[in-house]
Amino acid sequence: MKTDRYNHMSDAELLEQFSSTRDNELLGILLQRYTLLLLGVCMKYLKNEEEARDSVQQVFLKVIQELQKYKVEYFKSWLYMVAKNHCLMKLRDRNGKLPKELNESLLATPSEETDLEDLLRNDRALELLEESLKELNPEQQLCITLFYLEKKSYQDIAEQTRFTMMQVKSHIQNGKRNLRILIERKLKTQTRP
Numbered sequence: 001m002k003t004d005r006y007n008h009m010s011d012a013e014l015l016e017q018f019s020s021t022r023d024n025e026l027l028g029i030l031l032q033r034y035t036l037l038l039l040g041v042c043m044k045y046l047k048n049e050e051e052a053r054d055s056v057q058q059v060f061l062k063v064i065q066e067l068q069k070y071k072v073e074y075f076k077s078w079l080y081m082v083a084k085n086h087c088l089m090k091l092r093d094r095n096g097k098l099p100k101e102l103n104e105s106l107l108a109t110p111s112e113e114t115d116l117e118d119l120l121r122n123d124r125a126l127e128l129l130e131e132s133l134k135e136l137n138p139e140q141q142l143c144i145t146l147f148y149l150e151k152k153s154y155q156d157i158a159e160q161t162r163f164t165m166m167q168v169k170s171h172i173q174n175g176k177r178n179l180r181i182l183i184e185r186k187l188k189t190q191t192r193p
Contacts, residue, residue: 006026006029007029011030011033011075011076012073012075014026014027014029014030015030015067015071015072015075018030018067019071022068024064027063027064027067030075031060031063032149034076034079035056035148035149036129036130036133036148036149037076037079037080037083037129038055038056038059038060038079038083039052039053039056039148040129041080041083041084041087042055042056042059042083042086042087044087045084045087045088045090045091046087046090046091051090053148053151055083055086055087055090057151058086059079059082059083059086062082062086063079063082066082128183128186128187129179129183131182131186132179132182132183132186133145133179135182136175136178136179136182139161139163139167139171140171140172140174140175140178141175142161142171143157143161143163143168143171143172143175144171144172144175144176144179146160146161147172154168154169154172
């Protein structure tokens with residue numbers, strides 16, 4: 001299976017391979033690595049789960065189009081910026097203008113150092129999310145992965161796992177709550193002197 005062969009490759013290696021072969025399956029492998037990051041970025045700005053999930057799909061399409069045209073050096077940072085810009089445009093379209101707090105943060109003169117700090121913070125958030133996902137019980141981990149990463153419906157998950165619909169909903173709801181608790185706990189221990 002091609003996925004197994006390429007999963008161990010770094011982002012840069014996958015991008016290099018993609019630029020020579022134009023094989024979209026390589027982009028799929030790359031994007032799958034960052035689905036949770038994208039969902040987190042979209043949720044942060046849009047504050048609506050369904051809209052955030054739709055936006056992740058739209059960002060995927062934009063990324064595929066852009067990578068056909070441009071060479072990207074730092075994929076994860078670039079992907080984060082594509083997602084953030086997509087969300088800001090959606091908010092502008094939705095409200096006719098950007099919310100005040102977003103507008104103020106955009107008007108502030110950005111420095112490269114601040115951008116780097118933001119990216120490092122977001123990288124760390126993704127790492128915390130990945131670590132915390134592994135700490136969930138197997139049922140919650142499975143349902144969260146199928147629902148958010150593989151975009152399966154409750155019905156699909158129930159059929160695949162043999163859980164009832166109530167169990168699937170419960171595992172997803174409890175998994176989300178436990179993820180938030182685990183991440184908050186990790187953030188608190190990090191910020192202590």
